[in-house]
Amino acid sequence: MSEWPLYEVFVRGRRGLSHVHVGSLHAADDETALRHARDLYTRRGEGASIWVVRSDRIAATSPDEKDPFFAPSADKVYRHPTFYTIPDDVPHM
Amino acid sequence: MADLEEHFERTIASDRRVEPRDWMPDGYRATMVRQIAQHAHSEIIGMQPEGEWITRAPSLRRKAILLAKVQDEAGHGLYLYSAAETLGADRAELTEMLIEGRQKYSSIFNYPTLTYADVGVIGWLVDGAAICNQVPLCRSSYGPYARAMIRICKEESFHQRQGYELLTAMMAGTAAQRAMVQDAVDRWWWPSLMMFGPPDASSPNTARSMAWKIKRHTNDELRQRFVDITVPQARALGVTLPDPELRWNAGRGHHDFGQIDWSELKRVIEGGGPCNARRIAVRRAAHEDGAWVREAAAAHAAKHAREVAA
Numbered sequence: 363m364s365e366w367p368l369y370e371v372f373v374r375g376r377r378g379l380s381h382v383h384v385g386s387l388h389a390a391d392d393e394t395a396l397r398h399a400r401d402l403y404t405r406r407g408e409g410a411s412i413w414v415v416r417s418d419r420i421a422a423t424s425p426d427e428k429d430p431f432f433a434p435s436a437d438k439v440y441r442h443p444t445f446y447t448i449p450d451d452v453p454h455m
Numbered sequence: 456m457a458d459l460e461e462h463f464e465r466t467i468a469s470d471r472r473v474e475p476r477d478w479m480p481d482g483y484r485a486t487m488v489r490q491i492a493q494h495a496h497s498e499i500i501g502m503q504p505e506g507e508w509i510t511r512a513p514s515l516r517r518k519a520i521l522l523a524k525v526q527d528e529a530g531h532g533l534y535l536y537s538a539a540e541t542l543g544a545d546r547a548e549l550t551e552m553l554i555e556g557r558q559k560y561s562s563i564f565n566y567p568t569l570t571y572a573d574v575g576v577i578g579w580l581v582d583g584a585a586i587c588n589q590v591p592l593c594r595s596s597y598g599p600y601a602r603a604m605i606r607i608c609k610e611e612s613f614h615q616r617q618g619y620e621l622l623t624a625m626m627a628g629t630a631a632q633r634a635m636v637q638d639a640v641d642r643w644w645w646p647s648l649m650m651f652g653p654p655d656a657s658s659p660n661t662a663r664s665m666a667w668k669i670k671r672h673t674n675d676e677l678r679q680r681f682v683d684i685t686v687p688q689a690r691a692l693g694v695t696l697p698d699p700e701l702r703w704n705a706g707r708g709h710h711d712f713g714q715i716d717w718s719e720l721k722r723v724i725e726g727g728g729p730c731n732a733r734r735i736a737v738r739r740a741a742h743e744d745g746a747w748v749r750e751a752a753a754a755h756a757a758k759h760a761r762e763v764a765a
Binding site: 365366368384385386387388390391394401402405406422424425 | 474476477478523526527530533534537538540541546547599602603606610749750752753755756759760
């Protein structure tokens with residue numbers, strides 16, 4: 363077994379963008395995880411900000427249940443703008 | 456079960472990616488782990504042949520470039536171990552399997568770097584062959600592997616260009632330097648062609664890997680592409696590729712080339728290459744000599760966590 367826990371790494375490429383998952387690494391603690399993430403994932407100025415979080419702290423949906431889990435959003439077509447008929451000659455809508 | 460398998464097959468057929476927590480056939484998972492681990496090991500072992508030249512590179516500029524390149528190889532290895540872990544592999548176990556010889560790495564790294572020209576030829580030919588292999592893998596069906604390959608391919612471009620630039624500098628130098636480049640080309644050309652693996656006729660796993668979209672092209676297709684790309688580069692550089700049968704075939708629209716000595720590849724894969732034992736010994740020593748660092752960092756983290764809790 364690995365002695366150091368697994369961390370997931372999220373990098374903000376530049377100001378104005380969200381953090382995006384880029385991969386994972388092993389580190390002894392949060393502080394060293396950030397330093398390893400800098401060395402591993404931002405060697406060419408790819409990052410303006412880094413988040414790291416221990417992988418075992420992430421709760422995730424399971425692909426096996428994704429159909430029932432996301433089903434409530436599937437039958438609400440009225441949430442989409444294309445559901446509504448607007449006369450062609452109405453501007454800016 | 457039939458449902459899951461059908462969903463998996465549909466995902467592959469419609470060119471969507473398989474993601475970590477999806478159901479996948481055991482064979483797909485095992486093949487992916489083996490391929491990604493082997494690729495990761497190749498990057499890590501691949502640090503050695505060129506790393507040996509960092510202290511002997513001829514200028515500060517060349518040292519800095521080589522250092523950055525070898526650091527990239529480490530990075531590539533770690534992206535790939537990260538991808539392998541999404542399939543349930545354990546990183547420490549993968550390292551154990553490498554140093555115990557239970558998993559392979561690319562046989563190309565079992566050849567020695569005898570002169571500084573080898574650094575340039577590795578960048579040009581070995582990284583060039585790797586790029587041919589890797590660009591299609593950016594569309595591999597396994598999402599985390601494909602994403603790692605995209606990062607890797609972006610960085611490999613620098614590797615190949617620094618190698619070729621280094622060689623052009625040497626070719627503009629003395630007769631001895633030009634001879635050194637030609638000698639390195641003579642030694643690395645055939646092993647570079649072997650990097651694409653055995654010919655299609657004796658590559659039993661190719662069909663299944665193509666069906667699963669783990670592989671996008673056959674070994675022979677990629678090898679041919681590499682030869683066609685490399686010939687004009689060799690001409691521009693002013694070196695001769697060591698194959699008397701290498702010539703343009705207008706009928707095929709490709710270069711014909713000579714017979715590869717597959718018995719050599721087999722021998723090197725089975726441990727009979729010039730550097731197999733040394734490469735593993737160096738990796739093992741680095742792992743074992745670094746144990747105290749891993750333990751000290753873990754102990755420090757545990758102590759700090761106790762202090763915070765108290």
